Amino acid sequence: MIPPSFAYRAPASLKEALALIDESGDDAKFLAGGHSLLPMMKFRVSEPAVLIDLGGVPELQGIREAGDRIHIGPMSTENEIIGSALLQQKCPLLPEVARWIADPQVRNRGTIGGDVAHGDPANDHPAVMLALEADFVLRSSQGERVVPANEFYFGTYFTAMEANEVLAEIRVPVLGPGTGYAYKKLKRKTGDFAIAAACVLLTLDRGICKRIAITLTNVGPTPLRASAAEQALTGKAIDDAAVENAAQLAMQICDPAEDLRGDKEYKTHMAGEMVRRAIRQALERAKEAK
Amino acid sequence: MSEQQTVGFTVNGERHTVSVPTRELLVHTLRERLHLTGTHIGCDSSHCGACTVDLNGRSVKSCTVLTVQAQNAEVLTVEGLAGPDGLHPLQEGFREEHGLQCGFCTPGMLVRAYRFLQENPDPDEDQIRTGMAGNLCRCTGYQNIVKAIRYAAEKQTAGSV
Ligand SMILES: Cc1cc2nc3c(=O)[nH]c(=O)nc-3n(C[C@H](O)[C@H](O)[C@H](O)COP(=O)(O)OP(=O)(O)OC[C@H]3O[C@@H](n4cnc5c(N)ncnc54)[C@H](O)[C@@H]3O)c2cc1C
């Protein structure tokens, strides 16, 4: 399978990339790692007339600390996320998630920015970005705007990003020492997308859940935030009954697409189980950290 | 209208300049223009790893890399593994431990294992299985592939001290 023809541009700066997308019109697309886009082009699901390769744009690289935030260049590959000592220390959730994505070769090409920007509900980073309350910096030749991850996903392959915008930076919080985190993903085999996955972040105050985020992967047209489940746990001691209640509330918002991985009922139940496991692990980690 | 572009890169230490349609995949350039047919195409969809090559020191699936993305790159394919003294320890390991049957997956296995052992020269079985998780084999059941990689790791670490 060979993708359809396109004009290829390789800008050497962000300014040049943004000028190129303006002059190329609606049929142009940015190319990051190419591990979602090239397969879609092979299948003719996507047929851009112009590909603008972000591989040589230095402004989109690198991971650095900025006060209580970490600024992640969208062109960081999954393996760079896994290998980042800064993330391992300050936001270990992200390297943990990246290890669940695809396989070693794919992780050498696939970028966190592409994973986040693509709008595929099967991708793992988007739900994690919701739980982290990350901010996405979107840049065009007209200027810059910052969109919270929780306001970014509208539908499958449909996000707040305009065609002439680049995802220029991902900003995530430094996780405080008392923060428990977990990402639980059920998949059939290495390299498979999630049947269902859940992300949990929580902080405790003398055994009481002060704040919790619960988000879900691949059980709806976008990543989902289980707000009712979060509310049910906030301000409470998390015991078995509370975990079960949260799992049931999270299952109520699931609307997975049926495919080879299973039907709606199975996937919804698996999402519930991932929520239970993620809450328990996050709880343990929050307690250990004390 | 086919967009053409000139791409220069190094393959197994040898400099090449090719004129390719922008949509050409690296695996096709290697096989059909440079006649390096050791790199195989299995699934053509970035799952099986038969097309694995080393690109700037990292294992990648060349069925999902455009040749134009390899501008100025250093590429290593299975043809570049054996040295003047004969087989690479990995190739020897695959022979000694029966790490192949039909051999279709083997070039990808070898090139991936080559990079994996650079990253982790003395891996245990679990680490080998995780490191090789992007390569599928329909024949061997993997047991002997793991042994072959251990064979090479032992030979290489013994050689380097
Ligand atoms: C075998 C296989 C298994 C996989 N398994 C998983 C998995 O388990 N979990 C998972 O999450 N993913 C998985 N993936 C997807 C993989 O992680 C992709 O790499 C990722 O979804 C897209 O990142 P990319 O850098 O390859 O982006 P590309 O494919 O280059 O781009 C994807 C889309 O995002 C746009 N884009 C990319 N970067 C930017 C930017 N900075 N600004 C604006 N737009 C941008 C592109 O225009 C394109 O529309 C798998 C892929 C393969 C091939």
Ligand code: FES
């Ligand atoms: S042919 Fe490239 S991964 Fe299978």
Ligand code: FES
């Ligand atoms: S030896 Fe036949 S596919 Fe691996």
